[in-house]
Amino acid sequence: MRNPVGGHVPVAGGLAKVGLPYAREMGAEAVQVFVANPRGWATPVGNPAEDERFRAECAAASVPAYVHAPYLINFGSHTEATVERSVESLRHSLRRAREIGALGVVVHTGSATGGRPRERALAQVRTHLRPLLDELTHDDDPFLLLESTAGQGASLCSRTWDFGPYFEALDSHPRLGVCLDTCHIHAAGHDLSGPEGMRQTLDLLVDTVGADRLKLIHANDSKEAAGAHKDRHANIGAGHIGEEPFRELFSHPATAGVPLIIETPGGKDGHAADVARLKGLRDRD
Numbered sequence: 500m501r502n503p504v505g506g507h508v509p510v511a512g513g514l515a516k517v518g519l520p521y522a523r524e525m526g527a528e529a530v531q532v533f534v535a536n537p538r539g540w541a542t543p544v545g546n547p548a549e550d551e552r553f554r555a556e557c558a559a560a561s562v563p564a565y566v567h568a569p570y571l572i573n574f575g576s577h578t579e580a581t582v583e584r585s586v587e588s589l590r591h592s593l594r595r596a597r598e599i600g601a602l603g604v605v606v607h608t609g610s611a612t613g614g615r616p617r618e619r620a621l622a623q624v625r626t627h628l629r630p631l632l633d634e635l636t637h638d639d640d641p642f643l644l645l646e647s648t649a650g651q652g653a654s655l656c657s658r659t660w661d662f663g664p665y666f667e668a669l670d671s672h673p674r675l676g677v678c679l680d681t682c683h684i685h686a687a688g689h690d691l692s693g694p695e696g697m698r699q700t701l702d703l704l705v706d707t708v709g710a711d712r713l714k715l716i717h718a719n720d721s722k723e724a725a726g727a728h729k730d731r732h733a734n735i736g737a738g739h740i741g742e743e744p745f746r747e748l749f750s751h752p753a754t755a756g757v758p759l760i761i762e763t764p765g766g767k768d769g770h771a772a773d774v775a776r777l778k779g780l781r782d783r784d
């Protein structure tokens with residue numbers, strides 16, 4: 500399949516028991532899950548039976564799975580405790596990803612807090628995040644996927660070219676990839692709504708990181724205009740991006756084989772409608 504289309508699924512109550520039926524009802528061909536409270540630092544152990552069932556059923560249905568790491572992680576923080584917790588939290592997400600058979604762990608690129616220069620924050624990224632990549636030595640270890648932000652505050656990575664210095668700080672490690680969030684990149688200033696907007700933005704991303712680094716797409720429309728630097732997801736076709744750019748996305752060479760995950764509002768019905776809408780755009784031509 501050119502692009503599996505799926506979504507983020509809730510797993511409170513059981514990774515397999517709750518997550519898989521939700522994914523099925525959504526029509527998901529790819530799934531993303533949290534393996535910890537996204538707004539906390541806890542690093543819970545998994546339930547081996549649920550892990551195994553999740554892994555086996557995803558494999559049997561050829562549904563690729565991804566983990567989204569907690570939001571608090573920031574390797575650019577000026578607070579030492581935050582950086583230390585970020586290491587433990589991300590290491591946990593990477594280990595849990597392997598245990599559940601996930602292909603990648605999405606982590607936000609963070610920001611240079613405390614008014615410190617971006618170079619200093621990127622030096623911390625090298626010191627503290629780089630070693631975690633070297634721990635990915637098993638064949639079934641996940642990719643680490645960097646997700647840029649809408650450009651709020653002192654964000655380290657919001658425009659396509661910002662991935663350049665970030666990749667450099669991590670020596671373009673072979674296990675490193677990009678998760679492109681269409682809402683974030685639009686709000687950051689790459690106007691996806693106009694003709695050619697999607698194509699040009701994907702071209703810019705390839706220019707910066709190369710052709711094979713885009714591993715996952717967060718397909719979200721944006722409640723905010725291009726350049727607003729605000730992160731507010733909308734249902735596909737109901738925001739400032741609109742439906743048409745997503746059709747362009749499906750025809751760009753850089754997205755061949757790359758799964759799409761929706762993170763949109765509207766609960767299960769809204770999610771099912773967005774998945775169906777994207778599949779329609781994918782399959783129309």
Ligand SMILES: [Zn+2]
Pocket residue numbers: 646680717762
């Ligand atoms: Zn996202």
